[in-house]
Amino acid sequence: MKPVFDKNEYARRLTKVRKSMAAKGIEVLIEADPANMNYLTGYDGWSFYVPQIVVVPEAGEPVWIGRGVDLGGAKLTCWMSQANIVAYPEVTVQHPVMHPMDFVGQEFARRGWGRKRVGFPVDCYYFTPRASAALKAAMPNARAVDTDLLVNWARLVKSDAEIKLMRQAARVTEAIVDTYYKAMLPGRRQCDAAGDILRTAAAGTAKFGGDYAACMPFIPVGDQTQASHLTWTDQVIKSGQTSYIECSGVRYRYHSPLARSIWIGPKPPRNLLETNAVVLEGMEAALAQAKPGNTCGMMADAWQKVLDRAGVKKESRIGYATGIGYPPDWGEHTASLRAGDSTVLKPNMTFHMILGMWMDGWGFESSETFRIADRGVECLAKVPRGLKVIDGARGKSQSAGRAKAKAKAKAKAKTKPARKAPKRRRA
Amino acid sequence: MKPVFDKNEYARRLTKVRKSMAAKGIEVLIEADPANMNYLTGYDGWSFYVPQIVVVPEAGEPVWIGRGVDLGGAKLTCWMSQANIVAYPEVTVQHPVMHPMDFVGQEFARRGWGRKRVGFPVDCYYFTPRASAALKAAMPNARAVDTDLLVNWARLVKSDAEIKLMRQAARVTEAIVDTYYKAMLPGRRQCDAAGDILRTAAAGTAKFGGDYAACMPFIPVGDQTQASHLTWTDQVIKSGQTSYIECSGVRYRYHSPLARSIWIGPKPPRNLLETNAVVLEGMEAALAQAKPGNTCGMMADAWQKVLDRAGVKKESRIGYATGIGYPPDWGEHTASLRAGDSTVLKPNMTFHMILGMWMDGWGFESSETFRIADRGVECLAKVPRGLKVIDGARGKSQSAGRAKAKAKAKAKAKTKPARKAPKRRRA
Numbered sequence A, B: 001m002k003p004v005f006d007k008n009e010y011a012r013r014l015t016k017v018r019k020s021m022a023a024k025g026i027e028v029l030i031e032a033d034p035a036n037m038n039y040l041t042g043y044d045g046w047s048f049y050v051p052q053i054v055v056v057p058e059a060g061e062p063v064w065i066g067r068g069v070d071l072g073g074a075k076l077t078c079w080m081s082q083a084n085i086v087a088y089p090e091v092t093v094q095h096p097v098m099h100p101m102d103f104v105g106q107e108f109a110r111r112g113w114g115r116k117r118v119g120f121p122v123d124c125y126y127f128t129p130r131a132s133a134a135l136k137a138a139m140p141n142a143r144a145v146d147t148d149l150l151v152n153w154a155r156l157v158k159s160d161a162e163i164k165l166m167r168q169a170a171r172v173t174e175a176i177v178d179t180y181y182k183a184m185l186p187g188r189r190q191c192d193a194a195g196d197i198l199r200t201a202a203a204g205t206a207k208f209g210g211d212y213a214a215c216m217p218f219i220p221v222g223d224q225t226q227a228s229h230l231t232w233t234d235q236v237i238k239s240g241q242t243s244y245i246e247c248s249g250v251r252y253r254y255h256s257p258l259a260r261s262i263w264i265g266p267k268p269p270r271n272l273l274e275t276n277a278v279v280l281e282g283m284e285a286a287l288a289q290a291k292p293g294n295t296c297g298m299m300a301d302a303w304q305k306v307l308d309r310a311g312v313k314k315e316s317r318i319g320y321a322t323g324i325g326y327p328p329d330w331g332e333h334t335a336s337l338r339a340g341d342s343t344v345l346k347p348n349m350t351f352h353m354i355l356g357m358w359m360d361g362w363g364f365e366s367s368e369t370f371r372i373a374d375r376g377v378e379c380l381a382k383v384p385r386g387l388k389v390i391d392g393a394r395g396k397s398q399s400a401g402r403a404k405a406k407a408k409a410k411a412k413a414k415t416k417p418a419r420k421a422p423k424r425r426r427a
Helices: A007-024 A034-041 A068-077 A100-110 A129-138 A150-154 A160-183 A190-203 A222-226 A270-288 A296-310 A400-413 B007-024 B034-041 B068-077 B100-110 B129-138 B150-154 B160-183 B190-203 B222-226 B270-288 B296-310 B400-413
Strands: A028-031 A053-056 A063-067 A085-088 A117-120 A143-146 A241-251 A254-264 A319-326 A329-336 A350-358 A363-372 A377-379 A388-391 A396-398 B028-031 B053-056 B063-067 B085-088 B117-120 B143-146 B241-251 B254-264 B319-326 B329-336 B350-358 B363-372 B377-379 B388-391 B396-398
Touching (some): A007 A053, A063 A068, A068 A085, A068 B350, A160 A363, A254 A350, A270 A350, A329 A350, B034 B053, B100 B129, B270 B350, B270 B363
Parallel strands (some): A063 A085, B117 B143
Antiparallel strands (some): B053 B063, B350 B363, B363 B377, B388 B396
16 A cells, blocks of 8 residues: 555645645644545545544644554555654543543644644544643643634645546446446335445446445435435335435545436326426536636526526535545535635536435435536536436336436426425425 | 334433433533434434534433434434424535534523533534534523533443344344455455445345444455554455454444454464464453453453463553444443453443454454343354455365364464564554
């Protein structure tokens, strides 16, 4: 094993991060988000359930500080020299009195950082109030500054090397969705279909393997589709049920998420077809705004116009920046595709636009992960967009194109097809 | 879908938790650990990547407060009435200025909790310093008290209904390890074997399905085994490599983790067989202490005696309480099997004893998840313990029993076999 990128890539990232540090007056930066740690050092391991950090001083290599049993993993995956891979005492792990950050404070003092302006994470899953308090207590002369997602923002524009991995992740995503379409047959248990899907996600393609995603695939069926974050059960799939998948292929921790919806049975209900038609139209309208110089808010506004015309409501944002991810989230926690978000789109920014419509008793999702190109947009995974009809009773599935065409035909037949969609929505 | 347990089970849990609240002078308890939220309410969804809490007042039902798009999931999985399932405004999600906890403070005031002694989580992955500060600012007249893992400790002794689910999880664990033994053949990519393993984990058994585990399976091969928390790569498995798996079957979020090691090839190296022999002896010595009235520390001491005699060092604790789990951890963060831990063992406590030996360039793991029985101990998964030899070149695998017997025979042939194991260890 070795770090995924060459040293120049990591050097460019450090330069970008240090520029932001200087702007905020941060002399020493603490990172505890595993995605940010990976971005800065290459570190990759499922060890984020114990305290661990990467420290970025004003000059020199970053320093990885974690648990002793994870030194082996850090040495296999980080690009830094061994002197900058440091373990805290094992006995402090999940101890009622001692805390690893007691030791980390000493390490800071040893390296001359005890009186610096130190950037602390305040909204990261893996740096708790207890960790923060322990580290501050251990270096009383440091001045704590809020890092405010500094590294997350540095990740927003990807390098070409990162885009290459996201495209590979999209190949895995395509394979996962293909498996989903084949697996969701009436008479099978949801968990058996989930097993097929997870197998494809790990195995990847013949050219390269897959990796675990920051979220489990959401594969609700029937009334479970009214919820946005359910995984699967061991209930038997029946004809006459709707389902969706929200999943991501992953390559070296880079994600390319995608959602698609299906109808299991011979004839999709009208409200599902109508929602499908509105969502596809809204998707196209939003993507038409995805180009350098426009803002995230402009994409959301274009989507909203289509919804308003159809009389459909959805309160939640329609997307977020994506890239490196670790559980529990493949979002980058920075720019959102949401009204009022003024982030200006630039080439090689990557977003997951997720159009989830969670109704009373049923739901529908469709999404694209896209890259802002020099002009316009590149959707990473090539999967036809519309509702897929899986007529398991006849042992065959209808192409998404045909389902979409049918929906469009229906939409044409009536002037304003979506106005009749069910009233109650909380999407 | 419906809550997994009957209302009486949840009522008993609340009684237990309220007793601890009273002892700490907590009038209103905030829980943000998804395992604790599940324990109290049944809530199950992959929504812990946004702020969400369960609140336990002194009397009445707990209250679930989360994101609007997750209301559907909460209503499908929680046992409480709809009045106690509440959403904060969607626009606050991952917003640069607003925070969901601003709203939660108002909800607290509305319910008359604004001046109470409120228990705040301080060491939970999903309640960050920013969330804590926002909620405190939103109810300036409340008195904040550290909850100090109060609900985690309530989970330590399981009910019979919980044990039933953990035994079912162990059936899935057995199936996963069986798949691992069959999948790890020379010439295959690690990711393809990982795919087989994840399929079994989700599909479960013919009787009931599996669920996602709080940790991905760790399936390092070759020099990756020197690290404790690596998952898999797409490298090709070769004859002459060691590997281990650490995994867990899951049933309704209840885990039964297990680790086993293999040698891929005709003839395991001596240091691996010697480590295997020492670990098995230490495992038996520790399990002999696993009975009501003994302490966690006594189990660790029994293990340590075996290690000392063999001249082998391992600094990390050898286990922890386990049960309900969500990413990133299936440990309960309470009692540890570690020298000095004075937790007294009681019937229906459940632990994962994990003996991981991470050497310089290679590693070995073996573990058991066990229940303290009325007298002695019940290991939940029935998987032979010793090193498994997988001789893929000959297309067959040697039974663990035979490998263990061989190791024992070797051990007998020399007086102190393990003394010659490699010097450098950092386990």
